[in-house]
Amino acid sequence: MSNHAATMVAHKHPSDVEGAKIGMWLFLFTEVLLFGGLFIAYAVYRSVYPEAFQTAAANLDTFIGAVNTLFLLTSSLTVVIAIVALQKDKQKMAVWMIWATVLFALGFMVNKYFEWSAKIHHGIYPGSPELLADHSKGEIVFYNLYYTMTGLHGLHVIIGLIVFFFVLYFIKRRPVVTEEMPYEILKNVRGTSRLAVVSEKGEELGTVAQLDDKVELVDIRLTYEPVAEKRDPRNFVKLENAGLYWHLVDVIWIFLFPLFYLIT
Amino acid sequence: MPSHTLDDTVQNGESYLDVKGRYTGVFGWIFSVDHKRIGLLYLGSVFVFFTVGILLGLFMRLEQMTMGETLMTATTYNRLFTLHGVIMIFLFIIPGTAGTLGNFFLPIQIGAKDVFFPRLNLLSWWLYIAGAVMALLAIFTGDGMADTGWTFYVPYSTQTGTNVTLALTAAFILGFSSILTGLNFVATIHRMRAPGMNFHRMPLFVWSLYATAWIQVLATPVVGITLVLVILERTLGIGIFNPAMGGDPILYQHLFWIYSHPAVYLMVLPGMGVISEIIPTFCRRTIFGYKAIAWSSVGIAAVGTLVWGHHMYVSGQSSTASIVFSFLTFFVAIPTAIKVFNWVATMYKASIRVEVPFLYALAFLFHFLIGGLTGLMMAAISVDVHVHDTYFVVGHFHYTMFGGSVFALFGALYYWGPKMWGRMYHNKTAIVALVLQLIGFNTLYMTMMYLGYQGMPRRYFDHLPQFHDAHLVATFGSWFLVSGLLLMIGTLLYSVFRGEKAPANPWGGTTLEWQIPTPPPLENFDEIPTITDEPYAHKEEAV
Amino acid sequence: MLSGASSFASLVDDAFFFILIISIIFFVGIVATMLFFVVRYHHTRNKKVANIEGNLTLEIVWTVIPTLLVMGMFYYGFIGYDTMRNVPDDAMEITVTGRKWSWTFTYENGFQATTLTVPKGRAVKANIESEDVIHSFYIPAFRVKQDAVPGRDTYLWFRATETGTFDILCTEFCGDRHAYMLSTVEVMSESDYNTWYAGTSGEQITEGGDLSAAGEKLVTLKGCIACHSIDGSPRISPSFKGLYGKMETVYTDGKERQVLIDDAYIAKSIKEPAADKVKGFENIPMPPQPLSDDEIKAITEYLKSIK
Amino acid sequence: MHENEHEMKYSTYIYVWLALVVLTWVTVAVASIDFGNAAVFVALLIAAFKSSLVVAWFMHLKNESATIKWMVATLFIVFAIFIGITFTDYPFR
Structure with a gap:
């Protein structure tokens, strides 16, 4: 089915990579503007409460932030390396690099987990009594934004992880898939009627076309060799689009890091 | 893409309505990735909700016939106008x-077999249905439909006990559906135009959809995150807009209108595109000022993203902001005026056939002029301070949205209906329906604008005695309008199933959709055409 | 048209009519041309069409002329607004407080009332605040309007030019009784106003005099009667009539129980409205009211008096 | 299939990555310098530079068609307008 569909698409706009790219970029635009709304909110509140933002930012751990930045930058590097590897038909290298990306992304999330739980442990989370009682309004806004923006970003990291697992599945999947083949399909394959039919004892009974009512069951064994290590070109597009998405997640963090951790 | 619904044995040239695919019956529709079937799916579902919306509006008018509580309580009324707006x-x-119509005709008009991402196209319809179901769930679960108005202003929307969260989730999903449509259209227009069809040979409907699609892609995400922030405040207490937590409720309005103002252009631009198709066809001549009309669509979309603050003159934003926004707002009038002048100029030295679609185009111009000109009154700040949030605004936006874009949609259904379902409408019934609509529409909304200038605020369950007579007149008008609308929906439905068979080109149109059989075959064109001329090349001697 | 009663009325109406007249000229002109073309170039009269593709001069003309006109309109709207935002130095100040669903007006001497009284001919600056959600303070006859935003103080000013009584409305949707968040402004002559103002006092209502009468004033002033009627008629909250001394079924932490409505219950309901919610009204949120003990006592006395 | 893809080299990407790491160090280092009100602009400037490296090389925008480049430009113009016009409000209250 999927192969059939693919040929039909190709028929409509023969391997139009450019169009697929336009689609992907437009999708990224919507992601940028989704965060964009929050960046507008950040800009507004920072202009309203400049001192409070600095006080609150000083409470965030710059070291953890910087480490996380490095994690994401490096994971971006491993993604592009995976893409190049796939382009050079080096499947194994590509798979390893995607695993590295996944690992860095997990490292990022683990860091984030410790960072958030430390803050929550100190009673700093949206709507907490300590936050509302001991902090100025500007700081409350800062933490609300911090949790919303890094939370949404974290959600995107998780989505990215899931996407990479799918890509891994597609790359590691054997290029030729063995499927059960019902007789209805098999009979349409050209030449089937000329296949020789052999009894269990080994004597020849004639061709499929000559079968009569006496035969109760035909056991068909097909042996074929899958084409090993032949890349499926669609995997490349999948990995590239996953990569584009992942770099966007990186770009957003590149802005989140100084805005929340460094403006002390 | 059609392959999913296709046997390999499909006869090319067979109508898309008759094609037997992998699925049959209703599944042949709701799983079809054919852009034409998806267009009709949208049409059906959209008109179901339109009918519901009309009836909600009628109930509101009936409640306003008398002072005090008549049909419903204030709570019900507030939910009703919220639901009316959301729907x-x-x-x-x-x-x-x-x-x-975009789904149906965009690929045909540019000479393509489908949109660029056919499966995504089906997904956006499914998301639309999911959003609609969610909105319906919001009515029947929890404390019932939100009572905030479709604008969901904080802090009211974060405090009310009604089912705002579900209504917002519905709006978020619908926004996502709209984004996918826009993304698909941009990719389609960029990559799938037939050979020879450069941007300046595209039909003007396609131009308007192009501008619309960009608004959908660039503005919708901002409102998406804004609605999410309200949901977060209601569910997790993250009060980004909550003044008690240092937040600013006016920021919500900025973010909301960053989308929702351009959204009015994404509602009206396709309507303008339709008018740019109907007028040259029935004038039997080329359109006057093709490039001016085409680029004014882009101009409207561009300037439209700069003017959201004119909804906020009295909100408490700075006076500077109000003045800047007022100044910018007036510039939307220019490309709009250019369009109107060019349309009228197209009728000059034409050979005009006055058919129902053309009558709707005239009605569009009539209403849209009133809507646009009253828009100028509200763009002027001092006047808006007086009329903001009154019935004047309600009248104004019904003139532009309803009298404008929706009348264009009606006209388009009479114009393109014969192509879509291959059958003609009943002429006399259609004209009676139009006359009823015109009488009702103008009585209702002109009276509303009068009431607004007298000081009648919008979203009022009840009214003061001095407003009573005008309210009565408006309600009378609504009866004419509703009967005209229901008659029209009836006659269109009749034409779908029982109408006379339509010829391939009943109006003598020149764009590509008129050059293919009626109803169109599954893949539109046997052979992709090569375009050598402008879209509205009519012969000098009218036939 | 609605008669105007402030110095802004003519500013707004003039700008409105300026735009209206230009609009009518354009509207009539365009519609007439359009209809003329439809008749003149109907296919029965004109078979030969002219495929005119455009005309640059015309395009420029109908771009430039509307641009100039709308700039004129902008200017007209702008000068009106400019006047509205620049308060004269000698303006008297009044604080307008919006809450669900009533307005309270506080004068410079501390006197509070639920209707507004202003002198004719003097500039009045209204400082607007909100206690809960966004409201909008609107006096159609004066052509003024400004939102009351929680957490942010806004203002407007006006100079009344006619004596009489005019409507005050709320124009930002604020809930069930939005349409009843009404009040009036009474414009008096300068001398009448001075006499009236001299008779007001900013003392605490509860100071001296009849406690029950003070309570009656308070339930109006604090907006209680927006939700609680005093004549037994149904509104969104229990009526005050006959409430005191009644046994009522309430929900406390989700459990039903019977309570006697006495001084203690009333005090608690005012300070912690969510603690014991009367059955049938358990979903109606009432905000805690920042009232002094004296004020609560006065209200309790008043409730006792309306059996 | 990918004849339109430019040749890719591992080394280019590693250099870009190194530049990004160095710039991250620079951001952290200059954060301790007191630029006053300009601090946020310095931080944003470096962030903008870093992200344009990612967009141009890692997302290979520099090899994309003019159409896509124009689209990206449109996005940033629109976003700049959203922020810019919002700031006709807050500083003037």
Whole structure:
């Protein structure tokens, strides 16, 4: 089915990579503007409460932030390396690099987990009594934004992880898939009627076309060799689009890091 | 893509309505990735919600016939106008022209076999349905439909006990559906034009959809995150807009209108595109000022993103902001005026056939002029301070949205209906329906504008005695309007199933959709045409 | 048209009519041309069409002329607004407080009332605040309007030019009784106003005099009667009539129980409205009211008096 | 299939990555310098530079068609307008 569909698409706009790219970029635009709304909110509140933002930012751990930045930058590097590897038909290298990306992304999330739980442990989370009682309004806004923006970003990291697992599945999947083949399909394959039919004892009974009512069951064994290590070109597009998405997640963090951790 | 619904044995040239695919019956529709079937799916669902919206509006008018409580309590009334707004905006007008006619005719008009991402196209319809179901769930679960108005202003929307969260989730999903349609259209227009069809040979409907699609892609995400922030405040207490937590409720309005103002252009631009198709066809001549009309669509979309603050003159934003926004707002009038002048100039030295679609185009111009000109009154700050949030605004936006884009949609259904379902409408019934609509529409909304200038605020369950007579007149008008609308929906439905068979080109149109059989075959064209001329090349001697 | 009663009325109406007249000229002109073309170039009269593709001069003309006109309109709207935002130095100040669903007006001497009284001919600056959600303070006859935003103080000013009584409305949707968040402004002559103002006092209502009468004033002033009627008629909250001394079924932490409505219950309901919610009204949120003990006592006395 | 893809080299990407790491160090280092009100602009400037490296090389925008480049430009113009016009409000209250 999927192969059939693919040929039909190709028929409509023969391997139009450019169009697929336009689609992907437009999708990224919507992601940028989704965060964009929050960046507008950040800009507004920072202009309203400049001192409070600095006080609150000083409470965030710059070291953890910087480490996380490095994690994401490096994971971006491993993604592009995976893409190049796939382009050079080096499947194994590509798979390893995607695993590295996944690992860095997990490292990022683990860091984030410790960072958030430390803050929550100190009673700093949206709507907490300590936050509302001991902090100025500007700081409350800062933490609300911090949790919303890094939370949404974290959600995107998780989505990215899931996407990479799918890509891994597609790359590691054997290029030729063995499927059960019902007789209805098999009979349409050209030449089937000329296949020789052999009894269990080994004597020849004639061709499929000559079968009569006496035969109760035909056991068909097909042996074929899958084409090993032949890349499926669609995997490349999948990995590239996953990569584009992942770099966007990186770009957003590149802005989140100084805005929340460094403006002390 | 059609392959999913296709046997390999499909006869090319067979109508898309008759094609037997992998699925049959209703599944042959709701799983079809054919852009034409998706267009009709949208059309059907959109008109179901339109009918509901009309009836909600009628109930509101009936409540206003008397002072005090008559039909319903204030609580019910508040939910009713919220639902009316949500349905009419998110479930009707936004997908109304782009989702239905855009899906159906955009690929045909540019000489393509489908949109660029056919499966994504089906997904956006499914998301539309998911959003609609969510909105319906909001009515029947929890404390019932939100009572905030479709604008969901904080802090009221974060405090009310009604089911705002579910209504917002519905709006978010519908927004996502709209984004996917826009993304698909941009990719389609960029990559799938037939050979020879450069941007300046595209039909003007396609131009308007192009501008619309960009608004959908660039503005919708901002409102998406804004609605999410309100949901977060209601569920997790993250009060980004909550003044008790240092937040600013006016920031919500900025973020909301960053989308929702351009959204009015994404409601009206496709309507303008339709008018740019109907007028040259029935004038039997080329359109006057093709490039001016085409680029003014882009101009409207561009300037439209700069003017959201004119909804906020009295909100408490700075006076500077009000003045800047007022100044910018007036510039939207220019490309709009250019369009109107060019349309009228197209009628000059033409050979005009006065058919129902053309009458609707005239009605569009009539209403849209009133809507646009009253828009100028409200763009002027001092006047808006007086009329803001009164019935004047309600009248104004019904003139532009309803009298404008929706009348264009009606005209388009009479114009393109014969192509879509291959059958003609009943002429006399259609004209009677139009006359009823015109009488009712103008009585209702002109009276509303009068009431607004007298000081009648919008979203009032009840009214003061001095407003009573005008309210009565408006309600009378609504009866004419509703009967005209129901008659029209009836006659269109009749034409779908029982109408006379339509010829391939009943109006003598020159764009590509008129050059293929009626109803169109599954893949539109046997052979992709090569374009050598402008879209509205009519012969000098009218036939 | 609605008669105007402030110095802004003519500013707004003039700008409105300026735009209206230009609009009518354009509207009539365009519609007439359009209809003329439809008749003149109907296919029965004109078979030969002219495929005119455009005309640059015309395009420029109908771009430039509307641009100039709308700039004129902008200017007209702008000068009106400019006047509205620049308060004269000698303006008297009044604080307008919006809450669900009533307005309270506080004068410079501390006197509070639920209707507004202003002198004719003097500039009045209204400082607007909100206690809960966004409201909008609107006096159609004066052509003024400004939102009351929680957490942010806004203002407007006006100079009344006619004596009489005019409507005050709320124009930002604020809930069930939005349409009844009404009040009036009474414009008096300068001398009448001075006499009236001299008779007001900013003393605490509860100071001296009849406690029950003070309570009656308070339930109006604090907006209680927006939700609680005093004549037994149904509104969104229990009526005050006959409430005191009644046994009522309430929900406390989700459990039903019977309570006697006495001084203690009333005090608690005012300070912690969510603690014991009367059955049938358990979903109606009432905000805690920042009232002094004296004020609560006065209200309790008043409730006792309306059996 | 990918004849339109430019040749890719591992080394280019590693250099870009190194530049990004160095710039991250620079951001952290200059954060301790007191630029006053300009601090946020310095931080944003470096962030903008870093992200344009990612967009141009890692997302290979520099090899994309003019159409896509124009689209990206449109996005940033629109976003700049959103922020810019919002700031006709807050500083003037």
